[in-house]
Amino acid sequence: MSSNDAPNSSNPSMIHGHAAYVAGAVKETIGSYTSTDMQNAGASDKEAAVEEMRAAKQLSDQQGGEVSKNPTLGEVEQTIGSVTGCEGMEEEGAKRQS
Incomplete structure (x- = not known):
């Protein structure tokens, strides 16, 4: 950075x-x-x-x-985390969806 x-x-x-x-x-x-x-x-x-x-x-x-619930944002966050290999991002995305 x-x-x-x-x-x-x-x-x-x-x-x-x-x-x-x-x-x-x-x-x-x-x-x-x-x-x-x-x-x-x-x-x-x-x-x-x-x-x-x-x-x-x-x-x-x-x-x-x-974590604020937002299924759309959560899905995007989880997908980006999966693509980039960021496990924390995947987890946060999953939490936002539930």
Whole structure:
């Protein structure tokens, strides 16, 4: 993540974390065809996104842990999580659907 994209450490966002993870996965995939530096940057972006999602989950758990129900958003989130290999995103999507 670039410094402009870095989340506020006192206010981590699950949505931003998911978006950053997907962007990192895309960058890593493109990098696997173009350059090792880009591939490594994508992997690093994914790691940072996972840390942000963990922080957001921890904050959510401290605040009661309720996930808003939205079957459409949940299905999209679960599908994107499956395609990108983000298990947390898949789980959050499943929770939104139930």
